[in-house]
Amino acid sequence: MTPPPATTLAPSRPELVTDGFPQRRPRWIELATSVDHKDVGRMWIGGSLGFLFVAVIEWLLMRLQLAIPENTLFRPEFFNRLLSLYGETAIFLFAIPLMLGLFCYLVPLQIGARTTALPRLGQLAFWMYAAGAAALYGSLVFTPPEAGVNPLPPLSELAFSPSNGMDVWLGSTGLICLGFVFNAINMLATLRNLRAPGLAWRRLPIFAWAATVCSLLLAFIATVMVGAITMLLIDRNLDGIFFSGEAGGAPLLWQHLSWIFYSGAYMLIVIAALGAIAEIVPALSRKPLFHRGAVMGSLVAIAVLGTLAWMQNMYSAPLGIGWAYFAMAMAMLAVIPFGLVLFNLIATMVGGALRMRAPLLFALGAIAMTAVGLISELSHSMVAVAWQLQNTTDATASTHYALVGAAVFGGFAALYFWFPKMTGRTMGEYLARISFWTMLVGLNVGFFPLFLAGLNGQVVDTYKYFDDLGVNGYNLIATIGAFVLAIGILLTLVNAVLSRRSGAPAGHDPWGGSTLEWFAESPPPPHNFDVLPDVRGPEPLRDIRDAIAEQGAPSKAGAAESQPVA
Amino acid sequence: MGAALTAPTLLAAPAAASAVSPEPAHSPNAEDITTLYWISLAVVVALITLVGIVLLLAVLSYRERRGSEPRQVRGTRSVQLRASAGLAILAIAMFVVSVIYTERAREVSPSGAQGLQASSAVYAQKSLKPLPADGEPLRIKATAQQWLWRYEYPNGAFSYYKLVVPIDTAVVLDLVSTDVTHGWYVPALGGKFEAVPGKLNSAWFRADETGTYEGRSSTFSGSAYAAERMAVEAVSPEEYQAFVEQQKRDIQEAQDSVAEQIASGATP
Numbered sequence: 109m110t111p112p113p114a115t116t117l118a119p120s121r122p123e124l125v126t127d128g129f130p131q132r133r134p135r136w137i138e139l140a141t142s143v144d145h146k147d148v149g150r151m152w153i154g155g156s157l158g159f160l161f162v163a164v165i166e167w168l169l170m171r172l173q174l175a176i177p178e179n180t181l182f183r184p185e186f187f188n189r190l191l192s193l194y195g196e197t198a199i200f201l202f203a204i205p206l207m208l209g210l211f212c213y214l215v216p217l218q219i220g221a222r223t224t225a226l227p228r229l230g231q232l233a234f235w236m237y238a239a240g241a242a243a244l245y246g247s248l249v250f251t252p253p254e255a256g257v258n259p260l261p262p263l264s265e266l267a268f269s270p271s272n273g274m275d276v277w278l279g280s281t282g283l284i285c286l287g288f289v290f291n292a293i294n295m296l297a298t299l300r301n302l303r304a305p306g307l308a309w310r311r312l313p314i315f316a317w318a319a320t321v322c323s324l325l326l327a328f329i330a331t332v333m334v335g336a337i338t339m340l341l342i343d344r345n346l347d348g349i350f351f352s353g354e355a356g357g358a359p360l361l362w363q364h365l366s367w368i369f370y371s372g373a374y375m376l377i378v379i380a381a382l383g384a385i386a387e388i389v390p391a392l393s394r395k396p397l398f399h400r401g402a403v404m405g406s407l408v409a410i411a412v413l414g415t416l417a418w419m420q421n422m423y424s425a426p427l428g429i430g431w432a433y434f435a436m437a438m439a440m441l442a443v444i445p446f447g448l449v450l451f452n453l454i455a456t457m458v459g460g461a462l463r464m465r466a467p468l469l470f471a472l473g474a475i476a477m478t479a480v481g482l483i484s485e486l487s488h489s490m491v492a493v494a495w496q497l498q499n500t501t502d503a504t505a506s507t508h509y510a511l512v513g514a515a516v517f518g519g520f521a522a523l524y525f526w527f528p529k530m531t532g533r534t535m536g537e538y539l540a541r542i543s544f545w546t547m548l549v550g551l552n553v554g555f556f557p558l559f560l561a562g563l564n565g566q567v568v569d570t571y572k573y574f575d576d577l578g579v580n581g582y583n584l585i586a587t588i589g590a591f592v593l594a595i596g597i598l599l600t601l602v603n604a605v606l607s608r609r610s611g612a613p614a615g616h617d618p619w620g621g622s623t624l625e626w627f628a629e630s631p632p633p634p635h636n637f638d639v640l641p642d643v644r645g646p647e648p649l650r651d652i653r654d655a656i657a658e659q660g661a662p663s664k665a666g667a668a669e670s671q672p673v674a
Numbered sequence: 675m676g677a678a679l680t681a682p683t684l685l686a687a688p689a690a691a692s693a694v695s696p697e698p699a700h701s702p703n704a705e706d707i708t709t710l711y712w713i714s715l716a717v718v719v720a721l722i723t724l725v726g727i728v729l730l731l732a733v734l735s736y737r738e739r740r741g742s743e744p745r746q747v748r749g750t751r752s753v754q755l756r757a758s759a760g761l762a763i764l765a766i767a768m769f770v771v772s773v774i775y776t777e778r779a780r781e782v783s784p785s786g787a788q789g790l791q792a793s794s795a796v797y798a799q800k801s802l803k804p805l806p807a808d809g810e811p812l813r814i815k816a817t818a819q820q821w822l823w824r825y826e827y828p829n830g831a832f833s834y835y836k837l838v839v840p841i842d843t844a845v846v847l848d849l850v851s852t853d854v855t856h857g858w859y860v861p862a863l864g865g866k867f868e869a870v871p872g873k874l875n876s877a878w879f880r881a882d883e884t885g886t887y888e889g890r891s892s893t894f895s896g897s898a899y900a901a902e903r904m905a906v907e908a909v910s911p912e913e914y915q916a917f918v919e920q921q922k923r924d925i926q927e928a929q930d931s932v933a934e935q936i937a938s939g940a941t942p
Contacts, residue, residue: 184897256894262871263854263896268820353871359855360870393736399749424857424892425868426875429780436772440765447761448754454728459745461738476729483721487714490772492707492779495865496696499857499892560693565861567892570900576888 143227144634145216148234150530152209153523155238157601159201160516164594166194171554175587177575187571188254192277193244195257199373200284201241203515204326207380208233208291210522211319213530215295217625217632218316220304220640225297229290236287240280253277256569258370261351261362266344275344282337285369288330292323299323304624306643310404313623313646314397317404318383322376325411329372336365360425367418375414377511378478379407381518382449385471388525389453391619392468393460398452400646406445406452413442423494432491439489446482450475466540467619470521473548474513481510484559502562505555512551512593520600527604528618532630533611539603547596554589557582622647697861700887700908701879703779704864710775717768779864782811782844782878789843789880790911811844811878818849818856818869820895821902831921836905840914841881849875854896860889860906868893881908 132138139147170190173182182190212234216224224230247253251271255264264274299320303312312320340362342348349355351362382403390397397403419427419435453475462468484506487493497503520543528534558566561582566573573579617626626649628636641648694715699705736744790812814837815826825837839845849858849869859866863879881887891902909917 184900188897254897260855260893263894268854268896353851353853357872359872393744394738395744396746396748398747399751399754401751402749402754424866426870426873429776432776433773437769440769440772443765443768444758444761447764448757450725451757452749452754454732455749457732457736459747460736461742461744462733462736463738464733472729472733476726479725480722483725484718486718486721486768487711490710490714490768490776492710492772492776492865493714495779495867496704496707496711496861499859499866563694563696565697565859565890567857567859567890569894570890572900574903 143223143231145212145224145227145230146530146632146634146636148227148230149209149211149213151234152205152212152237154209155234155241156202156206156209157604159197159205159241160597161601163194163197163202164597166190166197168590168594170194171587171590173571174573174583176584177577177580178572182571184571185254188256189252189273191257191569192253192255192259192273196244196253196277196281198511199370200281201237201244203377203511203519204288204373205237206515206519207322207377208288210315210380210384210519210526211295211322212291214526214625215316215319216298216302217529217628217636218313218623219299219302219307220624220637220643221298221302222635222637223302224294225301226294230294233287233291233294236283236290240282240284240287243276243283244280247273247276258366260366261340261343261357261359262353264340264344264362265352275341278337278341278344282334282341285330285333285337288326289334292327292330295319295323296327304640304643307624310401311643311646312404314386314400314403315383315623318379318386318407321407321411322380322383325372325376325379325415329369329376329415332365333369336362336369360422360427363422363425364418367421368415371418371421372411372415374507374511375411378414378482378514379410381474381478381514381522382407382410384518384522384525385453385474386449387621387623388467388471388521388619389456391525391621392463392465392471393457394463394620395456395460396622396647396650398455402448403452406448409445410442410449413438413445417442417489420489420494421498423491424498429491436489436491439486443486450479465524465619466535466537466544467521467525469541469544470517470524473544474517474521477513477517477548477551478510479513481506481508481513485510497562499568500562501558501566501568504568505558505562508555508558509551512555516597517547517551523600523604525619526625527607527611528614529625529628529630529632531608531611532614533607533609534614534618535607535611536603539599539606543596543599543603545596546599547593550589550591550593550596552589554586554591554593557585557589561586617649622650624648699864700862700882700885701864702783702882703879704862706775706779707864710772710779713771713775714768717764782846783880785811785844785880786842788841788911790840790914811846812839813846813848814839816847816849816858816869818851818853818858818891820853821891821898823856823858823891823902823904827918827921829918829922831918831925833921835903836886836907838907838909838914838917839881840911841884841908843911844878844880847877849877855893856895856902857892858889858904859892860887860904862887863889863906866892879906881906884908884910 139151142148170187173179173187212230251273253259253273253276255269255274259274259277262268299316339348339350343350343352349357351357351359353359386397386403417435417438419431420439423432488497488503488506524535524540561579564577564579566577566579614630616630627641641652645651696708696711699708813828817824822834824832824834826832847858849867851869851871853871855871856869857866858869858877863881865877867875867877869875885908887906889904889906891899895902
């Protein structure tokens with residue numbers, strides 16, 4: 109800053125003079141009408157974390173019912189409604205939206221853009237999600253859906269689910285999926301068109317690359333789901349027979365279409381989490397990612413192979429055995445990219461200088477828990493073993509290890525890592541540690557016993573089980589563990605709320621990051637960047653630091669800002 | 675992370691060995707499935723242990739230390755290729771082993787000597803030489819409905835909830851549904867198979883000893899899904915014959931009496 113001149117001269121040409129900024133409307137109206145990707149991203153993240161809380165409550169209620177055999181706490185209809193709501197809330201209202209919110213907020217910052225390419229479409233995407241969520245929970249005042257997590261026709265047809273709760277499920281899920289597609293289009297257009305000069309595809313930050321892969325995948329799978337939902341809506345309301353059993357329809361068609369979506373969504377959540385972890389681990393190990401190319405390629409392979417393995421959920425359906433082997437082949441091949449990502453993450457840590465702060469702690473938890481889930485999922489990919497284990501609580505356990513690992517541990521790792529960028533404040537480290545260890549204990553105590561209960565033959569989605577099955581102890585322990593996990597999750601949510609006001613000021617770059625978002629202010633101004641550094645590699649900020657080190661400049665942080673070019 | 679090791683340590687403890695074993699198999703296909711399960715469990719436990727130990731070692735060995743700047747190492751392509759090759763070998767091996775055991779579990783093995791000798795009994799009268807079982811499986815139609823299973827035996831008799839079969843006899847179930855999708859699942863007799871409306875699916879088993887094998891439906895089918903259970907009672911061939919004959923007579927009697935009452939105008 110140059111000091112102001114001592115005397116003020118009359119300007120040589122007329123200037124626009126205002127008395128400060130124009131009068132702003134109330135904050136919530138500003139937020140609700142905003143097309144800024146940061147506002148939309150914050151709304152996605154805030155909404156999804158709110159629904160994480162709701163999903164946890166629903167899971168706890170179900171675990172309460174299942175704590176003892178033949179429990180009469182809830183009527184079966186009530187339990188089935190909880191089940192339906194939990195299934196939709198966890199996947200459609202929490203896990204995917206959290207990832208989309210992180211994409212929406214961070215991708216433009218990571219690629220040095222001032223906005224997204226289609227900001228109004230991005231805004232519409234969020235409000236379709238909000239409308240879908242409102243419709244689903246609005247159904248609580250009449251009849252909520254009760255046809256299971258994945259409502260298979262003919263059960264979800266009019267004849268067997270006559271209440272309009274099922275229509276609400278379809279309508280809200282359809283709206284949300286269409287919103288997902290719009291968000292994906294916005295992200296892809298942004299990534300395609302608004303990258304900073306010099307930021308070639310191969311130089312994209314890993315998280316932005318994960319966003320690219322996830323958006324392509326989501327644009328495909330969410331469209332498939334919207335198609336299936338439309339067909340079922342036609343069946344239910346316009347006398348269609350797409351999925352009807354007797355009238356010549358194909359109930360299995362829904363299984364194919366919906367499993368394409370659910371398998372892809374599973375992969376999407378894991379890929380997004382791995383993308384975030386692959387940013388966190390190098391930053392907090394002070395080492396570059398071991399091999400960027402291998403990780404980038406692996407994320408693509410996971411998306412393709414994992415989605416192509418959708419029929420591994422249908423081994424017990426009347427399907428040609430060749431299709432089952434095809435699905436198994438895809439699932440087994442997916443071992444290669446998963447293993448490669450894991451290998452590269454661990455190789456990045458080896459020889460590094462690990463700063464065990466909250467983001468890294470949660471990232472490590474995410475790696476460990478997702479690995480347990482994905483590896484145990486291998487049994488479910490083997491056709492004959494899957495005949496025995498699928499649809500038992502064994503599958504519940506491995507799915508929750510993988511998805512709670514990825515979406516909750518991984519999502520929280522991303523939250524702890526980028527919260528300083530979003531708010532300018534760091535989240536409390538002490539509460540983070542308590543939350544982490546509580547969650548780690550809770551997840552293992554709450555889900556490991558379900559592996560064993562599943563081996564004893566306890567099937568999923570039942571509102572009760574019988575005393576003679578011999579799974580009473582496992583279920584009681586799982587219920588206790590679920591409460592521990594819930595407390596841990598709640599602690600991080602509380603931490604986030606408290607830290608928004610009272611966290612320690614973070615500055616531009618609290619972690620020594622290498623990508624462009626750490627070049628912006630925290631929180632970034634509406635236009636993100638005044639100037640951008642020259643991008644000559646995948647880690648522009650590291651390049652700046654190296655250049656400064658070569659010149660022997662004394663202060664790294666201060667000098668980094670005085671280096672901008674064009 | 676320590677908790678990553680929770681799973682393998684629990685699995686490895688000898689006291690927990692019975693906890694990780696599935697229900698004892700009582701049919702050749704269930705035995706094949708159990709064998710493959712043990713193989714998969716070994717692979718899963720080995721991999722989880724490996725990942726857990728490596729993660730733990732990395733976390734413990736490479737904490738930040740004042741004054742030391744880590745070497746900025748990047749991996750080479752050949753390291754990645756070698757890692758991929760190792761993983762590919764693992765993937766292919768698991769695929770091949772799974773296909774082998776799945777094919778074995780799928781193959782309907784012929785009925786044994788103790789089993790029902792449906793057609794061989796006829797030949798036995800012509801030649802006094804005792805013939806081996808001809809292995810022709812016993813076909814039973816299992817129809818699922820909300821929230822009950824109905825079994826139709828070859829002689830026209832039927833039963834609900836409990837399926838009675840002769841031991842040591844290959845039984846092929848034709849699974850159909852009259853309303854929504856249901857799942858047939860008797861763990862001791864191998865695997866679960868869905869009855870999808872408008873489609874025919876099949877399951878098979880050969881019960882090796884007498885007894886009652888409990889099962890439960892495994893595909894969500896509506897409000898009373900939890901109560902939708904089934905049982906398979908394996909009995910000697912003679913008892914089986916007696917059961918189906920008796921069942922047929924009882925059904926006929928009941929139907930006759932209803933018809934009689936209707937004819938006499940006693941029941942509207």
